Amino acid sequence: MDTMRERFTTITSQLLDQDPRLAVVLAEISRxxxxxxxxxxxxxxxxxxxxEQLLIGAGSGLALAGMRPIMHTFASFLVERPFEQVKLDFxxxxxxxxxVSSSGSYDWPAGGFTHMAPGDVALMDTLDDWTIQxxxxxxxxxxxxxxxxxxxxxxxxxxxxxxxxxxALPVDGNGFxxxxxxxxxxxxxxxPMLDNTLAAVEGLDVTVLYATTVRPFDDDxxxxxxxxxxxxxxxxxxxxLAGTSTAAAGIALVDVxxxxxxxxxxxxxxxxxxxxxxxxxxxxxDPAGLRERITGFLWA
Amino acid sequence: xxxxxxxxxxxxxxxxxxxxxxxxxxxxxxxxxxxATSTLDALWVLYDRVLRVSPAEFDSPERDxxxxxxxxxxxxxxxxLAAKGFLPASVLPTFGAYASPxxxxxxxxxxxxxxxxxxxxxxxxxxxVGTALGLRAQGRTDSRVWVLIGDAELDEGSNHEAIAYxxxxxxxxxxxxxxDNSSATHGWRGGIASRFxxxxxxxxxxxxxxxxALYAAYTLPHPGRSHAVVARVEPK
Numbered sequence: 262m263d264t265m266r267e268r269f270t271t272i273t274s275q276l277l278d279q280d281p282r283l284a285v286v287l288a289e290i291s292r293x294x295x296x297x298x299x300x301x302x303x304x305x306x307x308x309x310x311x312x313e314q315l316l317i318g319a320g321s322g323l324a325l326a327g328m329r330p331i332m333h334t335f336a337s338f339l340v341e342r343p344f345e346q347v348k349l350d351f352x353x354x355x356x357x358x359x360x361v362s363s364s365g366s367y368d369w370p371a372g373g374f375t376h377m378a379p380g381d382v383a384l385m386d387t388l389d390d391w392t393i394q395x396x397x398x399x400x401x402x403x404x405x406x407x408x409x410x411x412x413x414x415x416x417x418x419x420x421x422x423x424x425x426x427x428x429a430l431p432v433d434g435n436g437f438x439x440x441x442x443x444x445x446x447x448x449x450x451x452x453p454m455l456d457n458t459l460a461a462v463e464g465l466d467v468t469v470l471y472a473t474t475v476r477p478f479d480d481d482x483x484x485x486x487x488x489x490x491x492x493x494x495x496x497x498x499x500x501x502l503a504g505t506s507t508a509a510a511g512i513a514l515v516d517v518x519x520x521x522x523x524x525x526x527x528x529x530x531x532x533x534x535x536x537x538x539x540x541x542x543x544x545x546x547d548p549a550g551l552r553e554r555i556t557g558f559l560w561a
Numbered sequence: 562x563x564x565x566x567x568x569x570x571x572x573x574x575x576x577x578x579x580x581x582x583x584x585x586x587x588x589x590x591x592x593x594x595x596x597a598t599s600t601l602d603a604l605w606v607l608y609d610r611v612l613r614v615s616p617a618e619f620d621s622p623e624r625d626x627x628x629x630x631x632x633x634x635x636x637x638x639x640x641x642l643a644a645k646g647f648l649p650a651s652v653l654p655t656f657g658a659y660a661s662p663x664x665x666x667x668x669x670x671x672x673x674x675x676x677x678x679x680x681x682x683x684x685x686x687x688x689x690v691g692t693a694l695g696l697r698a699q700g701r702t703d704s705r706v707w708v709l710i711g712d713a714e715l716d717e718g719s720n721h722e723a724i725a726y727x728x729x730x731x732x733x734x735x736x737x738x739x740x741d742n743s744s745a746t747h748g749w750r751g752g753i754a755s756r757f758x759x760x761x762x763x764x765x766x767x768x769x770x771x772x773x774a775l776y777a778a779y780t781l782p783h784p785g786r787s788h789a790v791v792a793r794v795e796p797k
Contacts, residue, residue: 284694284695304694304698305698310722310725310729312722312723314683314718314722315687315719315722317687318684318691318723319687319688319690319723320691321691322688322689322690322691322692322693323691323692323694323695323698324691325626325677325691326691326692326694326695326698326699326701327622327695328698328699345681346684346719349678349684350688353668353678354669354670354688
């Protein structure tokens, strides 16, 4: 199976052949993977060099000229470094575009904290009218990418990761998907967190919702799932900063007494290298760590 | 809440000599400081003689684009837009009011003919690079893109990302107008034009009050290269 990032470059290259409105803007990252496409579409595969403010600003200018830009680099350099460009050059200018990140929270742990971006979704969540997609499998990434490319002048953030679930679910880019139902609480697993979450709750009487579209947050799905359990107890399992969606869950359940536990990546730096698997364990996002905290919360 | 609407059909045509009066509608002052008018002559010559854009065609895909990146002190810009019929003079006295389309930094979603919202420095030139790329990708190679920045705005590193890339990419449709009123605290040793030239741009420096010199600088041929015009005016 290819990775989400490989699928992104393959599908985007096909989409460029089909849709003359699309342009890809790069800042060196993934440049090699677009080499052939750049020969076919020299004016629509644009590598600005290691210049991330320009990556976003040029994307905005492309949108201003009537095109649909797909801007891509690692999450830390796509969202965090040029954040004001994302905020102003798209939101304030009233323009649309697609941001596609890779590397996620710690896809390259040996690279250290400079290449980790657990805070990207929380940061994007301060902005108005961005759809945020967090696929958990390359097939899902493809579906969501195709949708984003064709979504008129919408603003879409597509967060790709090397972490993936074993099998894809049929995502539609719109709301949460019920994986299993139970009575004691609702677990919302986001993107690549699904497999570990399902392993963690094996044998437990809980509902599991699967979320790839995290903004807009599916208020209705959470409300109705929580309404079908004994108490409106909710656990969010997110592959990025812990608590990123806690407020959104609180808004969804505003008229229901409820409890919410937000699990995800901690603010503190681990200052460790190693593997993704070791970081998942280090963050308590492996099945054992999740099970301990989920049962501790639901059966407290 | 009422919002002042802009009907571009109800405007009269004004000349250069009307600009101070139009600015007075915003500022309440009869005389304006050189800081307030630092962009005035450069803007006037651009809109009067160079840019192929009109109120009737402000959203035509074929138009020339002017991006005001240095959004601070936009009275001269609004006055020129009013003089050229993009907005009615009657809206100028609302400058800065809650329901006015005319803020102390422009907002493209509120004013027809304003290509970008600005205020935060260093955004316009990178956006102009993208606009030139987008026009080129669509085969609209006759449309030109102009962006106005200030000499102090040039401090922002984002400009240098754009200058270096545009020079390497040879974006002939891209033009940068730098209004130099010596307001950069640390100055530009070796001159502003040299920054552009070193990156592969065509660049020229002129008296920012001299209309003929500005026109000549704006229309200088620059095949295969982006073009910068540094317009020097009185120090701030």
